[in-house]
Amino acid sequence: MKALSNRTRTTTSLPARTMTLLRNWTLVPGAIAASILLGNLPTASAATGDALVIEAGRIITQAGDDIIDGVIVIQDGRITAIGAAADVEKPWDAPVMGGPDFTAFPGFIEAHTNSGMDRANENLDVTPFLNVRDSIDPVNFFFEDCKRWGITTLNVQQGNNTVVAGNGRIVKPVGVTVEEMTIRPDFGYKISLAPKSGKSRATQRQTLNRAFDGLRSDLEDKVAAAKQGEAFAQREALGQGRERDADAGEGRAMTGEGWKVEGLEMVKRSDIDAKVLPILEMVEGRHRTFIYCGAPMDVQPAIDFATANGLLAKATLVLDDSCWKAADAIKASGLSVVLDSNMVHIEVDPITEEETETFVPGVFSEKGIPFALSSANPSTNSLWFQAALCVGYGMERSDALAAVTMTPASLLGLGDTLGSLEVGKAGNVLLLSGDPLDMTSWVEFTIVDGVKIYDRSKDVRNRHLLYGVEPRGATAIKSDAPETPSEVEVDGEVEDGDKVEVDGEVPEEEVTEDVVEEPTTKD
Amino acid sequence: MNTFLSLGAIALVSPFATGGDIPQIVWDAPAETAKAVEASATVETVPIKLEIFADAIYTAAGEMIDGGTIAIAGSTIAALTPGGKGSEGGLHVAAITPGFVELSPRINLADLSVEESGEIMPTMRANLGVDLYDKRWERLLNSGTTTVLISPAAEDIVGGLTSVLKTGGEPTVEAREILADATLAGSFGSHASRGNHAVYGRPTDHFVRRPTTRMGTEWSHRKAFYDTLAAMGSVERQFEGWDIMGSVLKGERAYIVQASATQDIRTAIYLKEEFGIPNMVVDAAAEVWREPGLVARSGMAVILPPFAAQGRTAIDNGFLAWNTAKLLGELGVPFALSSHGSASLNGRLSMQAGYAIRGGLPFEQALAAVTITPARLAGVDSRVGSIEVGKDADLVLWSGKPFAATSRVVGVILNGELVTK
Numbered sequence: 001m002k003a004l005s006n007r008t009r010t011t012t013s014l015p016a017r018t019m020t021l022l023r024n025w026t027l028v029p030g031a032i033a034a035s036i037l038l039g040n041l042p043t044a045s046a047a048t049g050d051a052l053v054i055e056a057g058r059i060i061t062q063a064g065d066d067i068i069d070g071v072i073v074i075q076d077g078r079i080t081a082i083g084a085a086a087d088v089e090k091p092w093d094a095p096v097m098g099g100p101d102f103t104a105f106p107g108f109i110e111a112h113t114n115s116g117m118d119r120a121n122e123n124l125d126v127t128p129f130l131n132v133r134d135s136i137d138p139v140n141f142f143f144e145d146c147k148r149w150g151i152t153t154l155n156v157q158q159g160n161n162t163v164v165a166g167n168g169r170i171v172k173p174v175g176v177t178v179e180e181m182t183i184r185p186d187f188g189y190k191i192s193l194a195p196k197s198g199k200s201r202a203t204q205r206q207t208l209n210r211a212f213d214g215l216r217s218d219l220e221d222k223v224a225a226a227k228q229g230e231a232f233a234q235r236e237a238l239g240q241g242r243e244r245d246a247d248a249g250e251g252r253a254m255t256g257e258g259w260k261v262e263g264l265e266m267v268k269r270s271d272i273d274a275k276v277l278p279i280l281e282m283v284e285g286r287h288r289t290f291i292y293c294g295a296p297m298d299v300q301p302a303i304d305f306a307t308a309n310g311l312l313a314k315a316t317l318v319l320d321d322s323c324w325k326a327a328d329a330i331k332a333s334g335l336s337v338v339l340d341s342n343m344v345h346i347e348v349d350p351i352t353e354e355e356t357e358t359f360v361p362g363v364f365s366e367k368g369i370p371f372a373l374s375s376a377n378p379s380t381n382s383l384w385f386q387a388a389l390c391v392g393y394g395m396e397r398s399d400a401l402a403a404v405t406m407t408p409a410s411l412l413g414l415g416d417t418l419g420s421l422e423v424g425k426a427g428n429v430l431l432l433s434g435d436p437l438d439m440t441s442w443v444e445f446t447i448v449d450g451v452k453i454y455d456r457s458k459d460v461r462n463r464h465l466l467y468g469v470e471p472r473g474a475t476a477i478k479s480d481a482p483e484t485p486s487e488v489e490v491d492g493e494v495e496d497g498d499k500v501e502v503d504g505e506v507p508e509e510e511v512t513e514d515v516v517e518e519p520t521t522k523d
Numbered sequence: 524m525n526t527f528l529s530l531g532a533i534a535l536v537s538p539f540a541t542g543g544d545i546p547q548i549v550w551d552a553p554a555e556t557a558k559a560v561e562a563s564a565t566v567e568t569v570p571i572k573l574e575i576f577a578d579a580i581y582t583a584a585g586e587m588i589d590g591g592t593i594a595i596a597g598s599t600i601a602a603l604t605p606g607g608k609g610s611e612g613g614l615h616v617a618a619i620t621p622g623f624v625e626l627s628p629r630i631n632l633a634d635l636s637v638e639e640s641g642e643i644m645p646t647m648r649a650n651l652g653v654d655l656y657d658k659r660w661e662r663l664l665n666s667g668t669t670t671v672l673i674s675p676a677a678e679d680i681v682g683g684l685t686s687v688l689k690t691g692g693e694p695t696v697e698a699r700e701i702l703a704d705a706t707l708a709g710s711f712g713s714h715a716s717r718g719n720h721a722v723y724g725r726p727t728d729h730f731v732r733r734p735t736t737r738m739g740t741e742w743s744h745r746k747a748f749y750d751t752l753a754a755m756g757s758v759e760r761q762f763e764g765w766d767i768m769g770s771v772l773k774g775e776r777a778y779i780v781q782a783s784a785t786q787d788i789r790t791a792i793y794l795k796e797e798f799g800i801p802n803m804v805v806d807a808a809a810e811v812w813r814e815p816g817l818v819a820r821s822g823m824a825v826i827l828p829p830f831a832a833q834g835r836t837a838i839d840n841g842f843l844a845w846n847t848a849k850l851l852g853e854l855g856v857p858f859a860l861s862s863h864g865s866a867s868l869n870g871r872l873s874m875q876a877g878y879a880i881r882g883g884l885p886f887e888q889a890l891a892a893v894t895i896t897p898a899r900l901a902g903v904d905s906r907v908g909s910i911e912v913g914k915d916a917d918l919v920l921w922s923g924k925p926f927a928a929t930s931r932v933v934g935v936i937l938n939g940e941l942v943t944k
Contacts, residue, residue, distance in 0.1 A: 343868065344867075344868055348658075353658065355658065355661070355662070376869055377832045378832070379832035379833065380830070380832045380869070380878065380881075381832065381869045385869070385928055388927075388928030388929045389868055389869075389928060389929075389931075391928075391929040392922060392923070392927075392928065392929050392930050392931035393931055394922070394931075437928060437929050438927070438928075438929075439877050439878075439880055439881050439926065439927055439928050440880060440881060464834070464844075465833070465834050465844065465845055466844065466845045466846055466882060466883075467844055467845075467846050468812045468813065468842070468844030468846070468847070
């Protein structure tokens with residue numbers, strides 16, 4: 001389960017690989033024996049080291065051509081082989097999922113969201129000392145919806161109603177603790193150029209500049225004080241005729257592309273206020289930033305701000321739908337963008353009241369600016385739908401699909417591990433009943449790191465939404481209507497879905513048992 | 524009692540009363556070319572001003588035409604010719620459907636405007652209070668909706684008379700109206716009594732009135748129809764609007780009532796059955812799936828509210844299962860989809876058809892549910908709702924298969940005029 005998390009990656013991958021070797025060599029019957037042997041107990045029930053074989057009539061890899069009648073082999077959470085069925089050797093003991101009726105597609109990636117948090121913003125203006133870890137609710141219904149609609153990676157950042165927000169986090173919608181969900185801890189900061197509630201643009205920017213410039217002058221003061229102290233210590237040592245104890249070396253010179261405070265190496269980092277230390281690290285280019293622009297007028301100041309403070313190399317603009325007007329400035333800056341979920345910007349002429357519609361992703365696509373799409377709602381208008389609308393507006397299908405897979409992966413710095421189905425990448429695979437952009441397609445299975453985390457045939461809520469079947473505990477209402485066609489429907493429908501490997505008719509009891517796996521917020 | 528029961532019995536045989544066996548408009552395929560020829564023979568009188576070729580024409584009046592040309596003369600469809608490739612430089616699109624018909628656009632009276640002088644207001648007319656300069660008309664038109672039924676708000680028990688309008692053209696009711704006083708609007712559920720309160724102390728506002736509960740709403744409804752029956756039998760008992768109420772009882776006019784929750788749908792059905800109201804349509808009927816047997820038996824028609832991501836719809840929190848449209852189709856209940864006036868990319872009427880298809884509804888039924896069925900329910904199917912020679916040239920031009928998420932409305936033709944690019 002933690003194959004992707006920063007800390008565990010290096011520690012688990014080597015033994016895990018040895019483990020697989022062992023299995024092939026000595027035919028040790030199970031991974032558990034091997035892992036005990038190596039003292040490598042898997043932390044989650046989804047045994048690291050288990051292999052999974054996924055078969056699909058069509059694999060849309062997002063890295064080259066589609067594969068017809070293909071196979072994906074996932075081991076230790078990573079794809080170890082992918083190709084046409086004839087070319088891929090399947091581990092003899094690995095469970096097999098899918099079949100010729102399925103289309104395999106990489107898990108969707110939400111490039112920026114503040115859903116799934118209990119509250120998206122703090123009242124304070126500058127809060128880089130906060131962390132969304134403390135706000136993400138693993139059993140939030142939102143994450144269940146993510147599984148259901150195939151979103152396997154999410155960049156959770158604080159909301160836009162801020163000046164400098166807390167530390168974000170990249171998560172997968174799997175697990176009951178934030179740690180279990182984490183792909184990249186302490187990832188990125190939100191900065192907003194648009195006025196937070198109660199502020200004008202002027203006070204917003206003043207507050208923002210003060211946060212950065214204030215830190216700079218604070219640091220300069222600290223350096224000056226350190227120099228003075230240094231001079232004093234030297235004189236004192238000289239007067240006493242002794243060698244001076246060197247306490248330098250605990251400080252560190254400033255790096256990065258932005259402004260620099262000369263002599264910062266003289267100041268211990270632990271002497272800098274921890275509340276603003278993350279800002280120094282931002283300036284040093286050590287954090288990604290997500291800079292929100294609420295209007296076209298925010299874009300150039302955002303770029304200037306990012307340039308002056310050394311954020312440019314790791315910044316992404318999070319844009320309001322109106323910001324397409326500043327696309328040229330964005331293009332010149334070389335920044336990538338996350339687009340608003342509302343993809344059609346409507347401008348009303350103040351005099352004639354005439355409305356002009358602009359299809360926003362189209363503008364960015366034409367200008368060659370890397371863009372990621374955002375979900376309009378966590379369910380029906382999720383990322384697949386947004387990509388489909390883009391195709392409707394004439395965008396190349398490959399560009400539209402990239403905007404919900406590869407592009408967000410790259411702009412999160414995860415292009416090597418996510419966003420496409422390739423050997424070495426994470427085993428995040430969706431098995432769909434048809435083409436991902438088709439109205440009638442459903443995510444039948446969601447697989448994250450080689451572990452099945454969602455099975456539509458056992459999704460009680462999906463059945464309720466689709467067929468109106470009451471979840472358990474709400475059956476009394478039906479007592480006076482013993483035979484409702486809607487219930488008959490369910491059976492018919494599930495039989496249709498025989499392609500689903502799981503047996504067509506799922507008894508009520510079985511269904512509820514499986515639900516336990518998934519976090520539920522509602523009874 | 525016997526009086527109104529017999530009245531119910533003499534009610535005309537209506538498409539609704541027959542339990543959903545909707546009379547289909549006959550599409551005589553072999554006669555197709557003959558029709559075209561016939562039409563081209565009349566070209567001398569009204570010249571063809573626009574010809575559009577489409578790879579697929581979904582007429583809502585029979586089989587899809589796999590490649591064909593629609594010729595428009597004046598404001599009507601002059602000819603429909605299958606085959607061919609379209610003329611050089613002529614208009615060529617991927618698909619054409621009829622313009623959509625929306626029965627629940629909710630842009631009725633500018634901002635929500637409710638007649639507060641009473642609850643039984645059959646003589647109110649929606650077309651007298653409509654704001655045709657509202658920007659939403661244009662948005663609806665651009666999203667493909669060419670005809671709507673406007674109603675008085677559902678905050679009155681009997682709201683008044685509806686009107687069928689085109690969504691574009693000269694901004695006058697005269698120019699846009701295709702059927703005045705089309706149906707009567709009524710309401711069940713919490714909206715009808717919303718805001719009302721009993722007199723306490725000195726009456727201070729219009730809302731000092733009954734009813735204040737669902738029970739009261741039902742009682743008021745029944746009283747209104749009892750009074751109507753009495754008025755029909757005795758001149759002395761006549762009241763303002765009794766004839767309009769009477770036209771509903773006689774089946775001359777459909778009665779469209781808002782009812783979303785199961786209990787309200789039941790109440791509506793019981794009212795229909797008690798008074799033998801022949802043409803009754805339940806609007807915003809989200810929870811109709813809970814009472815499929817009852818709805819099918821009652822012979823009602825249904826207007827579904829827009830689909831909601833988590834199932835709960837705006838009116839009375841009714842839960843709309845995504846396969847409800849499919850279910851109604853299988854039961855043979857006539858139904859229309861609605862967007863409640865949304866023109867947004869994910870809420871518009873064409874997308875509602877897409878969602879219904881996602882819920883299992885066959886394509887042809889989804890098409891009918893946004894075109895010919897609502898046209899029929901509003902009584903304007905002789906003019907709009909399908910692509911047939913002689914009907915109004917209200918067309919939606921598509922970039923691909925209609926209602927697919929990957930397709931877009933690229934143009935709309937209203938009364939023979941191309942209104943979008």
